[in-house]
Amino acid sequence: LAKTTQPISMDSYEGQEVNITCSHNNIATNDYITWYQQFPSQGPRFIIQGYKTKVTNEVASLFIPADRKSSTLSLPRVSLSDTAVYYCLSPLYGGATNKLIFGTGTLLAVQP
Amino acid sequence: GAVVSQHPSWVICKSGTSVKIECRSLDFQATTMFWYRQFPKQSLMLMATSNEGSKATYEQGVEKDKFLINHASLTLSTLTVTSAHPEDSSFYICSARDFRSGVNQPQHFGDGTRLSIL
Numbered sequence: 072l073a074k075t076t077q078p079i080s081m082d083s084y085e086g087q088e089v090n091i092t093c094s095h096n097n098i099a100t101n102d103y104i105t106w107y108q109q110f111p112s113q114g115p116r117f118i119i120q121g122y123k124t125k126v127t128n129e130v131a132s133l134f135i136p137a138d139r140k141s142s143t144l145s146l147p148r149v150s151l152s153d154t155a156v157y158y159c160l161s162p163l164y165g166g167a168t169n170k171l172i173f174g175t176g177t178l179l180a181v182q183p
Numbered sequence: 184g185a186v187v188s189q190h191p192s193w194v195i196c197k198s199g200t201s202v203k204i205e206c207r208s209l210d211f212q213a214t215t216m217f218w219y220r221q222f223p224k225q226s227l228m229l230m231a232t233s234n235e236g237s238k239a240t241y242e243q244g245v246e247k248d249k250f251l252i253n254h255a256s257l258t259l260s261t262l263t264v265t266s267a268h269p270e271d272s273s274f275y276i277c278s279a280r281d282f283r284s285g286v287n288q289p290q291h292f293g294d295g296t297r298l299s300i301l
Contacts, residue, residue, distance in 0.1 A: 105289050114187075114276045114292030115227070122287075158226070162290075170217065171278070171290060173227040 075159045080178040089146045091177050093159030096140050102161045104135060104142045109156045109176070118157075119144070146179075154181045185211050187279050189293035197301055198269060204262045204296045206233075206277030212257035213279035217290070218250075221274040233260040233277075267300045274298075 076094040083089045095104065103122050107115035119126055121133040121142070132145040146153060156176040186209040194202055206216055214235045219227040231252055232240040239252035249271075251263040260279075264271050274297055278290040 103287055107292075112274065112295065112297065114189075114278070114295045117289045117291060120287070120289050170229060170232065172229060173219075175226055 074172075075161055075174050077157075077159050077174065077177045079175055080180065082180050082182065083149055084182050085150055086148050089149050089153075089179060089181075091144045091146075091157055091159075091179070092141060093144070094141050095159070095161050098139050098161055102139075104133065104139075105160045105162065105171075106131070106133065106144045107158045107160065109158065115158060149179075149181045151181050151183060154179060185279075185281055185288075185291040187277065187291045187293040189277055189296050191296060192294065193297040193299075195299045195301065196267065199266055200300075202264045202267055202298060204264075204275055204277075204298075206260045206262070206279070206293055208258045208279045208281070208291075211279075211281035212283060213260075214257060214282055216254060216260040216277055216279040218252065218260075218262050219276045219278070221276060221295075227276060230262075233262075235260075264298065267298070269300045272298055272300045 105120040106118045108118050109115040119128055119131045119133045121135050123135050126133045134143045156178050158176040160171050162171050188207045188209050190205045216233040218230045220230050221227045229242050230245045233252045233254040235254045235257055241247045254260040274295050276295040278292045280288055280290045
C-alpha cells in the first residue's frame, strides 16, 4: 500500500478553482489513486479515481504525472457545500484484500 | 450507483451492553467488507476486513473478542461491540466493493453509525 501525504488544510473562496496535491512517492505499479470526500458525521464519498494522465468526471478532475509519484485533485468553481475533508488513497488492487489506509486528509474550507 | 447501507445510524446504550451494527450492500454483492472507526477530528482507522464465509482479519491492536464480525452472506456484514464501555464510543463506518464489476472498482462507504456508551 502506497503511503500518501497531503496538506492538512486549505482555504478557498466560492467560485475559485481548488487544487489539492497528494504525494505518493512509493506507489506500486498496480496502485490506482482514489479520492474521497467526507462531510461531518457521514461516510466518505467516492469522487474520482485514476491510474495515469488525466481523468475528468462531472465533479472533479484528477491529474497524474508520468512518474505517478503525486496526483492533483482539481475542483472547479467551489461552493460553500464543498467544505469537507478530502482523502487521497492508493489501494492495491488485485485479490480480495483491497484495504484502504486513510491518512490525515485535507480539510478544505470554502468561504463566501 | 453502488449503495452501502448501515443500521442503525446512531445508538446510545449503557456501559456493559453489546451493540450490533449492520452493513449491507444494497445493489451488489461483496465478498469482502471493511470496518473502520473514526474519533472526532481524526481520520478513519481500519479495524478489520470482513470475509464472506470465513473469519475476519483484524488490524494490529484491534481486539477480535471485543469487536465480533460476522459476514454470513454476500450482502451483509455485522459488527458487534461486546460489553461496550465509554471508550468504545465512536463513529463506525463500513465499506464494500463490487468485486464482480472488475478489480479496479472503488470502495463505497456506508453513512456510519454513531455509538455513544453512557
